[in-house]
Structures are given as structure tokens and as C-alpha cells.
Amino acid sequence: MTNESSSAPNFIRNQIREEIEAGKVDTVVTRFPPEPNGFLHIGHAKSICLNFGLAEQFGGDCHLRFDDTNPAREEQAYIDAIKADVEWLGFHWAGKVRFASDYFDQLYAWAQHLVREGKAYVDDLSPDEIREYRGTLTEAGRPSPYRDRSPEENLDLLERMRRGEFAEGEKVLRAKIDMASPNINLRDPILYRIRHASHHQTGDKWKIYPSYDFTHGQSDAIEGVTHSVCTLEFEDHRPLYEWFLDNLPVPARPRQIEFARLNLNYTVTSKRKLKLLVDEGVVDGWDDPRMPTISGMRRRGYTPASIRKFCEMIGVTRAEGGMVDIAMLYHAIRSDLEDNAPRAMCVLKPLKVVLTNVPEDHDEAFEVAGHPARDDMGVRRLPFTREIWIDADDFMEEPPKKFFRLAPGKEVRLRNAYVIRCDEVIKNAAGEIEELRCSVDFDTLGRNPEGRKVKGVIHWVSAAHAVPVEVRLYDNLFQVEAPDRDRDVDFLEHLNRDSLTVVQGCAEPSLAEVAPETRYQFERVGYFCADRHAAAEGRRVFNRIVGLKDTWAKIQKKG
């Protein structure tokens, strides 16, 4: 459910509400129309949340329709992944999955209709010539010498194009609109191209494929879509979208509404560029946890709720060129997991500590809450033994003034346990620290030590009971905020070489067996998720979703 009180402006939602209140609209039908040529990314999530959200909000329907007019770039694997992503986000499309290719017969009949009406013609110009004849923003286009073929000749040529009698690029079907229009999209746009390609849905039935523009609005009309929501780059296509509706016997009249696409800093949101990262082996597939794909974010550990919340936070406007701070996304997942992720202790950089006044056979365990505010998360057992692991970063031999962790002669509290004091630092021949010798003040369980203040609390794990875990620490894939802004520099040059660091950690025994995609707060460290692929193979691998510091919350407070 959308929480409107905390939501950013959404002009489309407001507009539809007004239309309903004014009695102009009684049902709402939207659609999400991906092309199955790659995996969905966070930008698509914005469109999904918007389209499915509007349908939910106003008791309407949202269709999932694959915009599959370019068989050369499309694959069944992408169709499957897209369906899985939409469902994982928690949305349900109305009716069956639809394909623009379901409408190829109808679209062809409509193309013939335009030809008969003298509103479309077969052109023999080459692709280069068509481009040249089209003119520029400042210069009108010129009519093709084939523009005035008779409807009979055009019908015959179109039919022969369909039957595969011509080579690719030899002919196209174009609408006959206005070669001098200030809007280049109206300068006799292409309706059909010859492509001798097999299609994932229609097989070898077609030798010609309709253009995006000729397909999209008519598919909306066939499906009874009321509000056809798309990104702003289609604003200039709207007159064409409407021209088709005006000139074809369509069963309904959808309306196109444009909004500003999502741009996220340190991120690229283009399927083509993301595909390049996959194909070049820069990342480990489309669902690499560093990818801004929905499947990558899922594997990283984002929850569907956090992605939906983020999409609500960013709002829907027509303001172009803005860039959303990725800290907002981090904030959305942190605030979800703060409330919903169980706690655990895991040491990422293990340093051995021997507790000299704890006997070898000491047998003690603490029962601590799975979550400080959630009784439903039960308790976990933390065995306490003579040897423990602490994080190497929680010790300094020569600490600066405000270092409230462990140092020679200093005390610190072990989280959920006793206060210990560091008595001795043991080094190897190379002068590296091998272990610490500490002593426990047994009088400090759940209370402050007599007469001293101990400020620091550190996490720890019993060495005898620790379970080894692989921990993958992720950082942004790109080093700069707008990796693809500068057209002269390859966006790959901005890759962050340190976007993945793998460490071998020691975790408390409650993490011995974890189901895929279980999320935890590793206390004092961050939020982590059991990698779904590794966990399915019985390996303990945790992906860092996000650290604990929330810069976005700070920015908001300063407001």
C-alpha cells in the first residue's frame, strides 16, 4: 500500500484523481511495456511502481506487455527474468502476459487500411537516403520519389514485403503525413521494416516487423489502456501516437502522459550499457550484486518493500535532468532492515583474543534478543569461551584520544557480555600482532564496573564456536556521479576497480545454517544478505547490502 502522507509529489496520480472526481474517467488501465532485450533496472522499477501503483490505487488494472518488435535483440530468457522481477517486486498484472506480437495481424490489417486510404506508401529509398531526405531540425524534409505510388501498387508491394520477396533494407512502409512538419517524427515515419529474422513468439511467420511507434499506441488501444505512461523522450512522439489513433478504426482512445526518467548517481541505467558490463565480464552476470538491475539488487539483499519505498520517495514529475542521490536508496533499505532484520555478530577482520582468567573448559552462553524491539524474532545463544575473535580494527596499540575501543591497558565491553582489559600484545617475529591477552571482569555482566567508566562496546565471537563465512563487501560500480554524461569518454573508464572486496569472516553460531536471502544486521558493521546462489549450494556467503551510517537521514534532518 502506498503511504501518501510520506510521499513525494506524483503529478500523474493527482491528475487521475482529479479526472475521477470530475467524472471524466471511471476506470484506470495502465501497462508496463518492457522490451525483452535485457534485464530490468532501477529505472524500470520506477515505471513499474508507477504503473502498477496507479492501477492499485484506483482499483484498475495494469497489464504486463512485452514490446517485442525487434526479434534480433530479444530473448526468451529476458522475458522470464522480467516476469520474475515484476512479481518479486510484489505486483500482479491483470490477465495473461501480453505481447505486442499478439497484435501483429491486427497491426498489419491497419497498415493496409492506411495504404487504402492513401495515408501510407512503400518506399524504395535506402536507409541512408531516407535519413538524408528527412531533413534536419532547421530544414524541411523532401518527399521521396516513391511517395505518390497508387494504393493498389502499395498494397501489392506491402503484401510482397510480408511474403519475404524482398531483401532487408530494400523497402519500407511509411506513413504519409508531412515531410515539412517541424516535428521530425511526423515526416513520414517508418511503419514496417523487412527483417528476415525468427521471432521468439511468432517464429518465422513474419518477414516484416512494425516499428515501435506504429505498435505502441495501437497496442494500448487494443487493450483498452486509459493512461499510457512513458518517459519524457517520447513527448515528441505524442503527435504521432495521436495521429495513428485519429486515422485508424481503433476500439479505444488511450492518452499518453510523460514523466521524467530516473537518473541515479554513480549508476548507469541503460540496458545497452548494462549488457556491455555483462558481456565484457566486468560483472558476474546480470544479477551481480553491484548491478542496478532488479535481480542484482535482489541478490545484494534489497527488499521489494525498500525498492517500492524508494520509488515513492523520489516522486513523479516532469522535471528533467535531475539526479537522485543513491543515499536515498540506501536510506530506504536501512530503514526497512533496521526494523525487520535480526541481529547477529560477525567479525570481518579476525584478531584472536585469549581471555587469560577464563578456564579452558569454561562453559557459559548468553541468551540475547534476535532483535532489540521484536520479541517475535526470538533469542539466540552466544557461547562465551576462553578464546574469542574480535575485529582487528577494534584494537590499536597506540590509540588516538577518542578511540574508545581496545588498547593496551584499556578496557572495553564485549557486546552482550563482560568488560575485558587488554594486558598484553603478542607479536610474531615480523612484529605483527598475533593475539591479545586480556582479562575478564566477571562483575560486569549487565552492569557498569565499579568506579570506572567503560565507553566502548565491541562485537566478538567465540573462537571455538565461530562459523567461517565469506563476506563480499560492495562499493559503487563507478567512481564518478555521472559515468555516462560525457559523450567523449567511455563510461567504462569510470569503473571503480575496488567495487568488490572479499573477506573471510567469523560469525556467531546462529549463522551456521541460513536460508538463501536471509538478511541480518551484523552488529556495528552493516546489513548483510545470504547470497541466494551460494546458500542454495550450501555455502555461507554474505553480501553487504549497505553499511550502518545513514547520510541521507542526516541530510533530511538538516533539511
Ligand code: ATP
Ligand atoms: P533502456 O534505455 O534501459 O533500454 P528502455 O526505455 O529502452 O530503457 P524499455 O524496456 O522500453 O526500456 O522500458 C520499459 C518501460 O520502462 C518504458 O515505459 C520506459 O519508459 C520505462 N523506463 C525505462 N528506463 C526508465 C528510467 N530510467 N526511469 C523511468 N522509467 C524508465
Ligand code: MG
Ligand atoms: Mg524502450
